[in-house]
Amino acid sequence: MSSPSRVWGNQAAIERAIEYFLKDSLSVHHPQCVAHLHCPSLVVSQAAEVLINATNQSMDSWDQSPSATIIEMKLIEWLRAQVGYPAGDAGVFTSGGTQSNLMGLMLARRCLLRSSGALHPAGRSAG
Numbered sequence: 001m002s003s004p005s006r007v008w009g010n011q012a013a014i015e016r017a018i019e020y021f022l023k024d025s026l027s028v029h030h031p032q033c034v035a036h037l038h039c040p041s042l043v044v045s046q047a048a049e050v051l052i053n054a055t056n057q058s059m060d061s062w063d064q065s066p067s068a069t070i071i072e073m074k075l076i077e078w079l080r081a082q083v084g085y086p087a088g089d090a091g092v093f094t095s096g097g098t099q100s101n102l103m104g105l106m107l108a109r110r111c112l113l114r115s116s117g118a119l120h121p122a123g124r125s126a127g
Helices: 010-020 043-055 066-083 097-115
Strands: none
Touching: none
């Protein structure tokens, strides 16, 4: 596929996306597809992605996505209550297993270092 010599309109861009990308893409929604690492997305999650993309939301910080941050906090609060964790317990959503595992390892390391006295609050650090 060569780069275009002219700018395409929306319809032509969609047609080319179908021709060069979608027609040969893996269809994880197909009943005979055995999903590997990724599973079919739900229609509601696709709609959420459209909203996130259209409004340029980023969960990096509060000022970039205050509404999504509140939704995350409320959903975590609801999940906490569902499993019986005490009020005030918190959490975060991650993008998948790798990030979740890395976060778990980092938190376990921090807990171990703190309990052994190797991790001090900033006010107690040397220097």
